[in-house]
Amino acid sequence: MSEQLRVNGERIWHTLMEVAKIGATDKGGCCRLALTDLDKQARDLYVKWCKEAGCSIRIDKMGNVFARRDGQDNSLAPVMTGSHIDTQPTGGRFDGVYGVLAGLEVIRSLNDLGIKTKHPIEASIWTNEEGSRFAPAMVASGVFAGEFSLEYGLSRKDVEGKTMGEELKRIGYAGDAEVGGMPVHAFFEVHIEQGPILEEADTTIGVVTDAQGQRWYECTLTGVESHAGPTPMNRRKDALLGTARIIDLVNKIGLDNAPLACATVGMVNVHPNSRNVIPGRVFFTIDFRHPNDEVLAKMDAAMRAGVAKISEDIGLGCELEQIFYYAPIHFDDGCIDAVRKAAVENKYSIRDIVAGAGHDACYLSKVAPASMVFVPCIDGISHNEVEDAKPEWITAGANVLLGAMLARAEQV
Ligand code: HGY
Ligand code: MN
Ligand code: MN
Numbered sequence: 001m002s003e004q005l006r007v008n009g010e011r012i013w014h015t016l017m018e019v020a021k022i023g024a025t026d027k028g029g030c031c032r033l034a035l036t037d038l039d040k041q042a043r044d045l046y047v048k049w050c051k052e053a054g055c056s057i058r059i060d061k062m063g064n065v066f067a068r069r070d071g072q073d074n075s076l077a078p079v080m081t082g083s084h085i086d087t088q089p090t091g092g093r094f095d096g097v098y099g100v101l102a103g104l105e106v107i108r109s110l111n112d113l114g115i116k117t118k119h120p121i122e123a124s125i126w127t128n129e130e131g132s133r134f135a136p137a138m139v140a141s142g143v144f145a146g147e148f149s150l151e152y153g154l155s156r157k158d159v160e161g162k163t164m165g166e167e168l169k170r171i172g173y174a175g176d177a178e179v180g181g182m183p184v185h186a187f188f189e190v191h192i193e194q195g196p197i198l199e200e201a202d203t204t205i206g207v208v209t210d211a212q213g214q215r216w217y218e219c220t221l222t223g224v225e226s227h228a229g230p231t232p233m234n235r236r237k238d239a240l241l242g243t244a245r246i247i248d249l250v251n252k253i254g255l256d257n258a259p260l261a262c263a264t265v266g267m268v269n270v271h272p273n274s275r276n277v278i279p280g281r282v283f284f285t286i287d288f289r290h291p292n293d294e295v296l297a298k299m300d301a302a303m304r305a306g307v308a309k310i311s312e313d314i315g316l317g318c319e320l321e322q323i324f325y326y327a328p329i330h331f332d333d334g335c336i337d338a339v340r341k342a343a344v345e346n347k348y349s350i351r352d353i354v355a356g357a358g359h360d361a362c363y364l365s366k367v368a369p370a371s372m373v374f375v376p377c378i379d380g381i382s383h384n385e386v387e388d389a390k391p392e393w394i395t396a397g398a399n400v401l402l403g404a405m406l407a408r409a410e411q412v
Helices: 009-020 037-052 097-113 139-144 150-155 164-171 239-256 293-314 333-345 360-364 391-409
Strands: 056-059 065-069 079-083 121-125 186-192 205-211 213-222 262-264 268-271 281-290 317-326 350-355 370-375
Touching: 009 037, 009 097, 009 391, 037 056, 037 065, 037 097, 037 121, 037 164, 065 097, 079 097, 079 360, 079 391, 097 121, 097 186, 097 391, 139 150, 139 360, 150 164, 186 333, 186 360, 186 391, 205 333, 205 360, 205 391, 213 239, 213 293, 239 262, 239 268, 239 281, 239 293, 281 293, 293 317, 333 350, 333 370, 333 391, 350 370, 360 370, 370 391
Parallel strands: 079 121, 079 186, 186 370, 205 350
Antiparallel strands: 056 065, 065 121, 205 370, 213 281, 213 317, 262 281, 268 281
């Protein structure tokens, strides 16, 4: 790759820090939940920048935003990149938004370099990747890939009962373009690793070959609310006790399938959550992950058996629902090679890696050749306000994205 085929590292860093101001938290992170006014503000800024870079803008019915740079032959399927701009409640300045702004930087750099491509290029924002405000995660790229119906996607509700459809309309991003059903020549997503592997190996680029599978559950345990004082211990139906035992069970299932299994209870809502009332109802979530689908199924079975026993032992009602599942993914070998080649041509240190988190590229891989580029993050921490990355890593990931996209979009 010639020396000139590089992005403007200062510009992408500045762009990232500009967007980081939208939803900035006191601890240096970002809280920009999906389809809030802050999400709208960041989307509007991105659209403005993309228009300034000469792109046309398309918004689909799930609010996915596509900034299109024409190719020499616009009848050809686009080479796409993108990620998400929504964050966790205590999110960082890089998760998702880095991949969105790297797409913009690729377009800006192609403009600076006066490069035309045979295929059009599209840089995208995928709605509600985090699955924090609206569950499940990656729902809009899931609709695009045909994993979920449009009606299912638009009907996802937040804790206040607001639907994605209503919130898309409210922020002005209920587009009219159909969701998916279009050919995509290739899709690349650049993202911070969100784990410790690359930094510990002093490696700049992660060539993402696979993504682990996930199973998400919602569980409601129902016991009997009663007075913490006069109710004898042997007369209680304590929903929080059951939850505590299940949290320990989930953790044990993760440890029993170490070193690759991940098992987390991240959300617990206790009712009535009063210090002198024995909880009568508890809602909580379970998140299982593993790169091997059979192991993921084994974890599922062990959890279901354990939950049934715990509920019976304490005399609790139990509603357990799996709300999200996708099998482990192997990305497209041609796209993986394009990433590897671009990294080697840039003389970056590289290693193959499996994505521990879910990403929009996971669903895009079902409808297009896709792969990802990882860069390290400081101490491997993400989904935390301290999330951080070195400017040289950010530049490196964008350079590799440029090279990989050009390889598939074909410079003319
Ligand atoms: O949960 C995930 O893996 C992603 O952050 N949505
Ligand atoms: Mn992400
Ligand atoms: Mn995330």
